[in-house]
Amino acid sequence: MTNSDAITDHVLDVEKIRKDFPILQTKVYGKPLVYFDNAATTQKPLQVLQTLDKYYTEYNSNVHRGVHLLSQQATEAYEVARKKIAAFINAKSDHEVIFTKGTTNSINLVAYTYGRKFLKEGDEVLISAMEHHSNIVPWQIICEEKKAILKVIPINEKGELRMDEFDKLLTPKVKIIAVTYVSNSLGTVNPVREIIAKAHALNIPVLLDGAQAVQHMPLDVQELDVDFLAFSGHKMYGPTGIGILYGKEKWLNEMPPYEGGGDMISHVTFAKTTYNELPFKFEAGTPDISGAIALGAAVDYIQQAGIHAIQQWEEELIAYAYDKLAAIPSLRFIGDAKHRAGAISFLAGNIHPFDMGEILDKQSIAVRTGHHCTQPLMEIFNIPGTVRASFSFYNTKAEVDELVRAVEKAKRMLE
Amino acid sequence: MTNSDAITDHVLDVEKIRKDFPILQTKVYGKPLVYFDNAATTQKPLQVLQTLDKYYTEYNSNVHRGVHLLSQQATEAYEVARKKIAAFINAKSDHEVIFTKGTTNSINLVAYTYGRKFLKEGDEVLISAMEHHSNIVPWQIICEEKKAILKVIPINEKGELRMDEFDKLLTPKVKIIAVTYVSNSLGTVNPVREIIAKAHALNIPVLLDGAQAVQHMPLDVQELDVDFLAFSGHKMYGPTGIGILYGKEKWLNEMPPYEGGGDMISHVTFAKTTYNELPFKFEAGTPDISGAIALGAAVDYIQQAGIHAIQQWEEELIAYAYDKLAAIPSLRFIGDAKHRAGAISFLAGNIHPFDMGEILDKQSIAVRTGHHCTQPLMEIFNIPGTVRASFSFYNTKAEVDELVRAVEKAKRMLE
Amino acid sequence: MTIKEQQDSIIEEFSFFSGWDEKYEHIIQMGKDLPLIDPKYKTDENLIRGCQSRVWLHADYKGGKIYFTADSDAVITKGLVGMVVRVLSGQTPKDIAGADIYFIDEIGLKSHLSITRSNGLLSMLKQMKMYGVAYQAKEI
Amino acid sequence: MTIKEQQDSIIEEFSFFSGWDEKYEHIIQMGKDLPLIDPKYKTDENLIRGCQSRVWLHADYKGGKIYFTADSDAVITKGLVGMVVRVLSGQTPKDIAGADIYFIDEIGLKSHLSITRSNGLLSMLKQMKMYGVAYQAKEI
Numbered sequence A, B: 001m002t003n004s005d006a007i008t009d010h011v012l013d014v015e016k017i018r019k020d021f022p023i024l025q026t027k028v029y030g031k032p033l034v035y036f037d038n039a040a041t042t043q044k045p046l047q048v049l050q051t052l053d054k055y056y057t058e059y060n061s062n063v064h065r066g067v068h069l070l071s072q073q074a075t076e077a078y079e080v081a082r083k084k085i086a087a088f089i090n091a092k093s094d095h096e097v098i099f100t101k102g103t104t105n106s107i108n109l110v111a112y113t114y115g116r117k118f119l120k121e122g123d124e125v126l127i128s129a130m131e132h133h134s135n136i137v138p139w140q141i142i143c144e145e146k147k148a149i150l151k152v153i154p155i156n157e158k159g160e161l162r163m164d165e166f167d168k169l170l171t172p173k174v175k176i177i178a179v180t181y182v183s184n185s186l187g188t189v190n191p192v193r194e195i196i197a198k199a200h201a202l203n204i205p206v207l208l209d210g211a212q213a214v215q216h217m218p219l220d221v222q223e224l225d226v227d228f229l230a231f232s233g234h235k236m237y238g239p240t241g242i243g244i245l246y247g248k249e250k251w252l253n254e255m256p257p258y259e260g261g262g263d264m265i266s267h268v269t270f271a272k273t274t275y276n277e278l279p280f281k282f283e284a285g286t287p288d289i290s291g292a293i294a295l296g297a298a299v300d301y302i303q304q305a306g307i308h309a310i311q312q313w314e315e316e317l318i319a320y321a322y323d324k325l326a327a328i329p330s331l332r333f334i335g336d337a338k339h340r341a342g343a344i345s346f347l348a349g350n351i352h353p354f355d356m357g358e359i360l361d362k363q364s365i366a367v368r369t370g371h372h373c374t375q376p377l378m379e380i381f382n383i384p385g386t387v388r389a390s391f392s393f394y395n396t397k398a399e400v401d402e403l404v405r406a407v408e409k410a411k412r413m414l415e
Numbered sequence C, D: 001m002t003i004k005e006q007q008d009s010i011i012e013e014f015s016f017f018s019g020w021d022e023k024y025e026h027i028i029q030m031g032k033d034l035p036l037i038d039p040k041y042k043t044d045e046n047l048i049r050g051c052q053s054r055v056w057l058h059a060d061y062k063g064g065k066i067y068f069t070a071d072s073d074a075v076i077t078k079g080l081v082g083m084v085v086r087v088l089s090g091q092t093p094k095d096i097a098g099a100d101i102y103f104i105d106e107i108g109l110k111s112h113l114s115i116t117r118s119n120g121l122l123s124m125l126k127q128m129k130m131y132g133v134a135y136q137a138k139e140i
């Protein structure tokens, strides 16, 4: 964002925000829950839950084509939600915003439909070594089908993309680049502006996996000039089961439809079917109406807190956590990038991450352990997995202190 | 069901049931809502909404692989929901139950994966003339890709399948049959036992579109011996965004995966990926956790009311509505099958269904008008659409009387 | 009458009706007053895509003004079309292109415009304004 | 000791601990007492698929009884494995195949069994019973 500093107009009232999240008031094993598994899924504010409830108790109905009032209200709310999301990422048009099931579904949609239209034998698809399985496997599948080749941008020991290698890999053979904006395992923020600029110089479109980005930093698809952006509602304070694919109109219009069914067609006969216009062409069947509307409420919530204020607080929190954790003897970070957001991965001595996770859990601290759906990355680092603490703007420094104390106790028990 | 009569052990307390559905207590245009658009989507009981709320306020977390307590609770609840649904349709094993986004998604999954594995040039896929677009377009797409041929079982003027024609179409060239159990436009209940038996005699698998069946009648996949069954949560008192694909294990194991991503893999390297076992092989990415758990609650609700009692009451209600509507001069039914369930479609004189729907809406009665995503069927009847009243077990005879009065008023205004 | 005057007169007519049914009866009546499109113009080209009912619209340009004729297979839609035609027909391309149509809201039929795709009214208005723009261009 | 006696003795041991941390320290200790698998048996074949930690299990059949050796890369898992091995090792194939394992629940580690896929404990138990069944078949 060009004017991001100017917009940081207020600081977060974290204690007030925490009151909006009922689950943060609960206890596990008799102690207050400390939730540091936000990269897996975030908790939901009351505003989102109330939106869900209001939908189901006041105007639940199937959307589109409905002549009755409830159906009109549901359709209206569903389309308003689309507008909110379009505004949130500054899409040029609402109909560039497709409701999907989540990031995985969004990436599969692009891999399949873009791949079918534009990939030929010998073409290349470029991903990175730190991708989530959801941004690897769909490309493997389409590459296998089209006899195209999947190439991988390597990383350095800090978990940063090797941009020198990227430059070498970037040839006219590459037909699409799919990289993550922020790594879910390492917290690395990738230089996506540079990637997009260089790719566009060769007319290569770029898909960004935004699953770990949209909730942490301002993101403007027009300013980035990104071609596709995939993200999940459940990781940005919305419900499970809903996600977004943003795509530039020109690509979406050229791509064939994905699934077939109700709503995505204009006219069906047994002989021939003509497809509907955007965004409906890619939304076959009854959509997750309540999920879409509640995601709109989640976006409202983020906007009200202010994405710049969120970013600022999370950066402060992560820096604090980083320093505190760094002071623990024998603790090492997996991923130590200069630009980072969201998550911190670490290991302590020779302790297996699963053991650490279990002992943290017993101290009421929720972290994730394992490969975080990035097995190839774990193999590069030659580790079975990491302990990952991932942050939201509702987390506090006191919670970080709890984490540090708990890690120290786990070390005493496990070493 | 062989023993269905024996199980009908109680009658419904409809007034008590209505109290469970908050939206049925609301008013539109100042008058109590009369909701006859149940085939589009049903309303949700408090029990389902409370399950959603409890999930999000007490144990929301991503499932599988989680070491912490919330994740274990969420995983447990998610898998218990799968068990409930497996029991509801009497699947042999839980892992034959795949969580999808809905009927459309389920059918696309089968069309794509079964089609890729088993369809060759010149093969045939058999559907019927009364299919929903969701059970037409996916087959058109895969048939086009595989140069296979889509054949259509015709219907008679009552809207029943022409079984004599089916017999002629059933040749060894047919590689899969996909038909709806109950027509969403006509209310026809198809002779699926006969279809399945005849298909299996030639080793041809059968997919049933159960979107309009599971909520209205007992359905036992083992007794039916059906190969695939697709249905939607939102049409059976569950939330939007969740659906089910049941598939026989032997087919699901033979079919390639559908989408790629987290959870559906066993091991990923950039060179090669091995896929997870059932049901996870077909559940890529974070599933709709809250949707699945709430669908489990919807199944509980149906089970508690009793599917036999539901069927009995709905049959009584439909017979009542049919008789009352039949008495209206110039009213004609579209679809007049001997076996019917769920919906009644009609037209009055030359009145356009859209006009009728609008005037009914103004009288606080919600029906659906149009082609109901069955355009080819409308073309067979040579009509622009129908007015469709579709029923749930929470509807009453008094509501039917309201509908009849409202249709009569609309006729006076529009004729 | 100007476009504004036509709209105000419709609004005034509707102010006499209190019940929804009287309003609808009036709308249906206005469908009957609609100058019908010549059947030969009932072509796919002149068809406006709404989801449920079909509308055909034809424009004639005479003496610096545009005259609309139309039809629909649904009588309520036809009534709505009739009102819009009454407001815009016989006006100059410039006035039509720049028209601010507010009467639909004011007579309480807003929902007819807000239904994202189920109603062709918005598309029809767009189409009429397009004719305005097109004939304006011709004039220059 | 029979399988039942072994389980009861473990349950009794755990009854002395009130805090979760003491329990876990005891579990970890039992991992240290686990008869370790010969490295040459640490093969993929003997690997039990859990999601997060790995367990290797080997069975020796001697004098009508099965003796298990095992290892894991995670110490808590190793402790759990140690307990199960303590309960089942040195028992007859028949007793192992039909064993009712209840101690895990009783010492309050139920969640270790209920996590659908994240823990290999259930798979390990299954595998041990398979050995029981297999050697039982051999006996006949």
Ligand SMILES: Cc1ncc(COP(=O)(O)O)c(C=O)c1O
Pocket (backbone or CB within 6 Å): A262, A284, A285, A286, A287, B039, B040, B102, B103, B104, B105, B132, B134, B135, B180, B182, B183, B184, B209, B211, B212, B232, B373
């Ligand atoms: C018979 C039938 N099949 C398929 C569908 C599609 O279901 P969904 O929109 O939930 O995917 C419907 C719902 O409209 C239906 O009635």
Ligand SMILES: Cc1ncc(COP(=O)(O)O)c(C=O)c1O
Pocket (backbone or CB within 6 Å): A039, A040, A102, A103, A104, A105, A132, A134, A135, A180, A182, A183, A184, A209, A211, A212, A232, A373, B262, B284, B285, B286, B287
């Ligand atoms: C970077 C990244 N990409 C993709 C995904 C997949 O998202 P979902 O499971 O919501 O489809 C995730 C979430 O785990 C992620 O962190």
